[in-house]
Amino acid sequence: MIGILHIGSFALYGVAGALLGVSLAREVRRLTTFASVVVAIGLLVHALGLADFTATWDQLPLAGLGPSLSSLAFLIGLGFLMAATLGHASTVGIVLVPIVTVLTAVAALVGIDPGAEATPYRAGWFFLHIFFAFVGLAGLAVAFAAGLMYLLQFRELKSKHFGAIFRFFPPLETLDRLGRRGLLIGFPFLTLALVLGWAWTMRFAEYPGNLKLTWVVAIWLVFLSALLARLGNGQKAERGAIASVVGFVVVVVLYVVIRAQAAGQGVFL
Numbered sequence: 001m002i003g004i005l006h007i008g009s010f011a012l013y014g015v016a017g018a019l020l021g022v023s024l025a026r027e028v029r030r031l032t033t034f035a036s037v038v039v040a041i042g043l044l045v046h047a048l049g050l051a052d053f054t055a056t057w058d059q060l061p062l063a064g065l066g067p068s069l070s071s072l073a074f075l076i077g078l079g080f081l082m083a084a085t086l087g088h089a090s091t092v093g094i095v096l097v098p099i100v101t102v103l104t105a106v107a108a109l110v111g112i113d114p115g116a117e118a119t120p121y122r123a124g125w126f127f128l129h130i131f132f133a134f135v136g137l138a139g140l141a142v143a144f145a146a147g148l149m150y151l152l153q154f155r156e157l158k159s160k161h162f163g164a165i166f167r168f169f170p171p172l173e174t175l176d177r178l179g180r181r182g183l184l185i186g187f188p189f190l191t192l193a194l195v196l197g198w199a200w201t202m203r204f205a206e207y208p209g210n211l212k213l214t215w216v217v218a219i220w221l222v223f224l225s226a227l228l229a230r231l232g233n234g235q236k237a238e239r240g241a242i243a244s245v246v247g248f249v250v251v252v253v254l255y256v257v258i259r260a261q262a263a264g265q266g267v268f269l
Contacts, residue, residue: 002056005049006070006108012042013077013101020094024168032090036081039097043077046104049112050074057114062130064114065259066107071131073103075138079182083142087178089170095145126200132193133216137251139186140219143226144248146179147241154238176237179244180230187223194220215251215258222247 016038023031050071053061061067077100084090149169156166169175197213222243229243230236 002049002052002112003108005045005052006104006112009042009046009049010101010104010108012038012045013097013104016042016093017097017101020091020097023091024094024164027164027167029091029168032084032093035093035097036084036090039077039084039093039100040081043074043081046070046074046077053112059114060127060131061112062127062134066110066112067114068130068134069103069110070107070112072134072137073100073107075134076100076103076141079138079142080145083146083178087174087181089146089174089178091168091170092142092145092149092175092178094168095148096141099141099145125196129193129196129200132189132196133219136186136190136193136223137219139182139189140223140226140244140248140251142182143179143186143244146175146182147244147248150175150179150237150241151245154241172237176240179237179241183223183226183240183244187220187227190216190220190223212258215255218254219251222251 016035019031019035019038023029023035050061050067053067053070061071076096080093080096080100083092083096150172152165153169153172153175156162156169157172170178194213194216197216201213226240226243226247229239
């Protein structure tokens with residue numbers, strides 16, 4: 001049932017992504033509203049899958065590659081839904097929804113079960129550390145999407161080429177505000193995750209997650225760099241957008257490298 005629910009959520013995310021693509025290509029903005037509704041339904045199905053995982057395995061879906069990627073996809077999806085409803089920027093889904101779709105697909109392919117990696121880690125504060133890290137990463141994903149769209153929109157305005165991107169994307173002010181909020185919401189959560197991870201490492205010398213903790217530190221530094229880029233005079237919004245985009249790419253590349261090095265060492269992510 002866990003796998004079926006994840007396949008269902010993946011299908012719904014795919015439909016939402018297609019609606020957003022058609023909306024951009026044909027410049028039909030009302031399709032973005034339908035896409036947001038489809039994502040909301042997909043998140044509901046996804047939540048049922050995660051709840052089924054918790055009931056089946058008696059632990060939160062935060063350990064093991066499949067469950068962790070699934071939870072991350074769910075949180076990023078929630079970030080999109082908040083941006084669409086509270087931030088009035090549903091078109092940001094043109095970047096975020098494909099990310100959610102890919103993460104959900106990979107999670108379903110590798111299997112939604114804790115695996116041997118997860119068995120040593122049952123403490124509540126350890127899972128809280130993981131959850132806070134994922135919330136922080138979801139905030140960075142929102143900042144990345146807003147930053148990427150900001151740079152594309154800025155290029156349209158600078159070149160005076162008022163095409164589909166200019167008409168489809170939100171105004172620069174909206175994108176800048178969304179990117180800043182993503183950073184400001186994610187940074188405190190990631191800081192808490194870093195503190196808890198450090199405390200766990202100091203308390204349990206046998207904890208083999210140093211590579212994971214290194215990744216969390218890297219994300220924290222990316223957040224700090226993106227926030228500092230917004231200080232001072234000049235093109236603060238543009239600098240912040242560039243820092244968010246480059247930082248997110250660095251985090252993803254670093255994750256792939258760390259995951260490859262940690263294969264078979266019992267690292268949960």
